[in-house]
Amino acid sequence: MSSTPQTQLEAFVMNEHQSQYKLPSLHQMLQELVAARSVSSYTPSKDESNKAVIDLLCEWCENIGMTTHVQKVAEGKYNLIAQIVPNENQFDPNLKGIMFAGHTDTVGYMEDDWNTDPFDLKIINDEWFGLGVCDMKGFFPIALQAIAETLNEQGKDTLKAPITLIATSDEETTMDGARALSKLNIKSHQVIIGEPSDGQAIYAHKGVLTTKLIIKGVRGHASNPSLGANAIEAAHWVIGKVMDWKKEWQTTHVNHTFKIPHPTFNFGCIHGGDNSNVICDKCELMLDMRLLPNMPQAMLDQEFKQRLQGMEEAVPGTSLEIITQEFCPPYEETQVPAFSKLLTDLTQQPLVSTNFVTEAPFLQEQGHHPFILGPGSIDWAHKPNERLALSKIQPLINQLKACLKSIS
Numbered sequence: 366m367s368s369t370p371q372t373q374l375e376a377f378v379m380n381e382h383q384s385q386y387k388l389p390s391l392h393q394m395l396q397e398l399v400a401a402r403s404v405s406s407y408t409p410s411k412d413e414s415n416k417a418v419i420d421l422l423c424e425w426c427e428n429i430g431m432t433t434h435v436q437k438v439a440e441g442k443y444n445l446i447a448q449i450v451p452n453e454n455q456f457d458p459n460l461k462g463i464m465f466a467g468h469t470d471t472v473g474y475m476e477d478d479w480n481t482d483p484f485d486l487k488i489i490n491d492e493w494f495g496l497g498v499c500d501m502k503g504f505f506p507i508a509l510q511a512i513a514e515t516l517n518e519q520g521k522d523t524l525k526a527p528i529t530l531i532a533t534s535d536e537e538t539t540m541d542g543a544r545a546l547s548k549l550n551i552k553s554h555q556v557i558i559g560e561p562s563d564g565q566a567i568y569a570h571k572g573v574l575t576t577k578l579i580i581k582g583v584r585g586h587a588s589n590p591s592l593g594a595n596a597i598e599a600a601h602w603v604i605g606k607v608m609d610w611k612k613e614w615q616t617t618h619v620n621h622t623f624k625i626p627h628p629t630f631n632f633g634c635i636h637g638g639d640n641s642n643v644i645c646d647k648c649e650l651m652l653d654m655r656l657l658p659n660m661p662q663a664m665l666d667q668e669f670k671q672r673l674q675g676m677e678e679a680v681p682g683t684s685l686e687i688i689t690q691e692f693c694p695p696y697e698e699t700q701v702p703a704f705s706k707l708l709t710d711l712t713q714q715p716l717v718s719t720n721f722v723t724e725a726p727f728l729q730e731q732g733h734h735p736f737i738l739g740p741g742s743i744d745w746a747h748k749p750n751e752r753l754a755l756s757k758i759q760p761l762i763n764q765l766k767a768c769l770k771s772i773s
């Protein structure tokens with residue numbers, strides 16, 4: 366679509382939908398979604414409900430003829446599952462449905478760093494500004510518009526597999542929304558997750574494992590080492606073993622899908638001891654690992670145990686506790702070549718991998734085939750003055766409609 370900024374803007378602000386299924390304008394939908402606060406935070410006083418966002422999406426889905434189900438994830442936290450299923454005589458059991466999926470929550474914000482009110486959608490120089498516009502409330506009006514236009518243009522009667530829209534809670538913290546979907550047994554779909562991907566389709570990302578290593582020793586006077594067991598010396602032994610592990614995996618575990626083709630290891634934090642004249646009795650290390658596909662948590666637990674099992678002999682009197690603090694699995698989707706090809710054709714770019722984590726591995730575990738394709742840029746996610754260029758909207762609506770056309 367070639368258009369001047371002015372006509373482009375008018376198209377978004379006015380509601381031109383005169384057909385059977387009616388939605389508010391894209392601008393109005395996004396304005397309401399941005400105004401509906403839904404910050405997720407590990408700090409309980411800052412953690413907000415996502416109910417207001419779910420209510421809005423639920424209403425719009427019902428307006429375009431979708432059946433809706435709201436799943437309670439935790440107190441104040443909900444998922445929305447909205448669906449249109451084909452008529453029984455049109456249903457093709459060999460076709461997988463198309464799912465558009467995204468999270469309803471946003472990260473927190475520092476109001477002073479924003480040039481505008483983060484909850485009041487603004488258009489400045491052909492960009493939308495507001496908290497969550499790119500990560501990722503902006504995807505929902507686009508997905509709804511694509512579904513509504515598809516239904517208006519060809520009706521429901523030609524549909525051969527379900528169209529599903531999923532909106533989850535808590536992606537920015539625990540990913541509990543995506544995990545909770547496993548309770549619903551939703552039939553296998555080909556999925557577009559609208560996380561900011563700058564118009565490229567993503568088929569793989571690394572996983573993240575955050576581990577806390579707690580080393581305990583025995584306190585004593587520094588003048589006589591036999592009176593204690595030094596936790597810092599044991600930590601030194603542990604760090605050495607992890608560095609050997611890191612070096613080994615740089616050559617044994619390589620996947621050139623990724624810019625950094627091997628797993629990475631980062632010690633980001635160390636705490637221990639209180640004075641130089643006391644034998645240190647406790648030392649804690651925090652380790653971040655970025656993992657390649659096919660590295661399940663059980664395998665990593667096993668590696669930690671095997672590689673670090675000699676510490677207690679190396680520094681007698683010490684003990685080690687290994688605590689997994691966070692695990693987001695890696696993911697790679699290669700099972701639906703026809704859909705992969707469709708996405709390559711639509712974006713006119715090869716499928717790519719990325720460094721940020723998403724809900725994709727959870728959907729994949731539940732039998733779906735997820736890809737990431739969203740309008741914004743990750744460079745503006747989790748930042749003040751978050752923005753989304755209006756020029757990204759219409760191309761994505763067209764791409765999502767082409768996905769829907771593949772099942773009708």
Ligand SMILES: [Zn+2]
Nearest residue numbers: 468500501560
């Ligand atoms: Zn996101």
